[in-house]
Amino acid sequence: MTAGRTKRQEKAKAAARELDSSRKVSILWLRDVLRVLCRKRTATRKEIITETGLNTASLSHTIKYLSRHGTVLKVGSLESEAGRRREVYNLNAEAAFFLALDFEQRLRFALLNLAGDIRGHWELPLEWGEAPDMERILQGFQRLLRTLEPHQVRRVVALGISYSGMLDGQGRLTAVNLGLRNFPFVSELNEKMKSLVSPDLAIFLEPDRHCAMWAERWLGQAREHRNSILLFSESGIGCGLCVDGKPVEGWRNLAGEIGHITVSADPNLHCKCGKQGCLETVASSPAIVRHYLALTGQRNRKERAVTALEVYDKARGGDGSARTVVDRAVEGMALALSHVIHLINPGIIILGDDFAGPEDYLIPQLRAKLENLVLPELMDGIQIVASHLGPDMRLRGAGALALRKSLEAPELLTKICSPVLPHSKR
Numbered sequence: 559m560t561a562g563r564t565k566r567q568e569k570a571k572a573a574a575r576e577l578d579s580s581r582k583v584s585i586l587w588l589r590d591v592l593r594v595l596c597r598k599r600t601a602t603r604k605e606i607i608t609e610t611g612l613n614t615a616s617l618s619h620t621i622k623y624l625s626r627h628g629t630v631l632k633v634g635s636l637e638s639e640a641g642r643r644r645e646v647y648n649l650n651a652e653a654a655f656f657l658a659l660d661f662e663q664r665l666r667f668a669l670l671n672l673a674g675d676i677r678g679h680w681e682l683p684l685e686w687g688e689a690p691d692m693e694r695i696l697q698g699f700q701r702l703l704r705t706l707e708p709h710q711v712r713r714v715v716a717l718g719i720s721y722s723g724m725l726d727g728q729g730r731l732t733a734v735n736l737g738l739r740n741f742p743f744v745s746e747l748n749e750k751m752k753s754l755v756s757p758d759l760a761i762f763l764e765p766d767r768h769c770a771m772w773a774e775r776w777l778g779q780a781r782e783h784r785n786s787i788l789l790f791s792e793s794g795i796g797c798g799l800c801v802d803g804k805p806v807e808g809w810r811n812l813a814g815e816i817g818h819i820t821v822s823a824d825p826n827l828h829c830k831c832g833k834q835g836c837l838e839t840v841a842s843s844p845a846i847v848r849h850y851l852a853l854t855g856q857r858n859r860k861e862r863a864v865t866a867l868e869v870y871d872k873a874r875g876g877d878g879s880a881r882t883v884v885d886r887a888v889e890g891m892a893l894a895l896s897h898v899i900h901l902i903n904p905g906i907i908i909l910g911d912d913f914a915g916p917e918d919y920l921i922p923q924l925r926a927k928l929e930n931l932v933l934p935e936l937m938d939g940i941q942i943v944a945s946h947l948g949p950d951m952r953l954r955g956a957g958a959l960a961l962r963k964s965l966e967a968p969e970l971l972t973k974i975c976s977p978v979l980p981h982s983k984r
């Protein structure tokens with residue numbers, strides 16, 4: 559770890575020296591300016607200075623460099639209140655591309671540009687317990703790469719992967735909800751993707767909750783909030799946390815395991831983790847369905863007979879059993895969230911996946927319960943909203959991961975900023 563870090567630091571210093579001596583531009587300035595433009599897409603010179611803290615001369619050098627290379631385009635100027643014109647810059651979204659994979663019950667693939675737009679999208683169902691066929695995964699990426707021109711394929715910088723479950727030190731994936739144990743994911747994928755795209759393709763992997771939080775920071779509603787909570791439900795419950803502008807990952811990359819916070823003393827609520835009374839046992843989508851079928855005397859029906867979203871709909875329509883189920887779920891969510899709110903003082907709570915669908919019904923109830931559990935000073939002004947990113951949240955998050963890590967790595971940042979070929983040379 560230390561040797562790797564030292565090597566990376568040396569590489570960064572070397573890249574910064576190279577840029578400094580030849581172009582009077584520090585790689586740190588490039589990174590700071592691109593971070594702002596990738597998030598805002600368009601920004602005035604003043605906005606960039608405010609967000610980066612760069613002085614006018616440093617910003618001028620950086621903007622000149624990026625404009626000359628075609629990474630940033632000047633799009634005009636605005637009249638300011640003081641009567642001076644403010645220059646406006648636009649990110650060239652096609653200056654770099656990223657591949658993304660959401661490794662869940664469906665394998666979802668995407669190609670994103672530098673502004674986070676999904677340029678291509680494809681998906682592949684995965685049977686429970688079935689190890690995915692690596693050749694089919696490669697075909698998924700090949701389909702996306704075919705939508706690019708050859709000179710654009712050379713600008714594919716990195717692949718970001720969002721996964722549920724845990725990766726061990728050898729890159730093997732264990733995902734209980736997918737029925738996978740010790741699947742040798744990283745080693746196989748690494749080699750094959752590099753031969754498919756390019757030997758210097760970088761590959762980054764993060765748990766789905768961290769990726770989803772990055773998507774909200776880059777493209778969603780957490781953009782303007784330094785402290786936020788993202789809570790989402792599908793097969794389990796995921797939670798992304800952002801503190802002081804940075805998503806929290808944890809010592810072992812396990813921060814945000816809110817689904818296994820104990821919210822009930824009922825010994826009959828068995829969780830797949832081995833404990834009892836975890837939040838997942840009352841509020842995950844499968845738990846909502848199971849509880850509803852049990853209350854309505856349909857215990858023996860297959861869980862697929864009804865979906866969690868249908869149970870929320872029934873509750874909204876006045877169905878007593880559905881209301882009991884949703885009440886218990888919201889109580890558990892409020893209890894678990896109340897502890898997190900006291901710890902990190904968020905400005906916004908974002909609900910995603912199956913929690914986003916019934917927002918009009920869920921959010922007022924959740925807020926009412928939270929107001930009984932949280933200090934008024936911490937609840938004052940807090941926003942509770944549904945994510946706008948829809949089912950692509952984690953996929954976009956995987957792209958956001960690839961972008962963020964690429965901006966941090968000098969050799970990848972240099973690739974993003976390399977000259978975009980003029981049209982005639984394509």
Ligand SMILES: [Zn+2]
Pocket residue numbers: 817818829830831832833836838
């Ligand atoms: Zn649990």
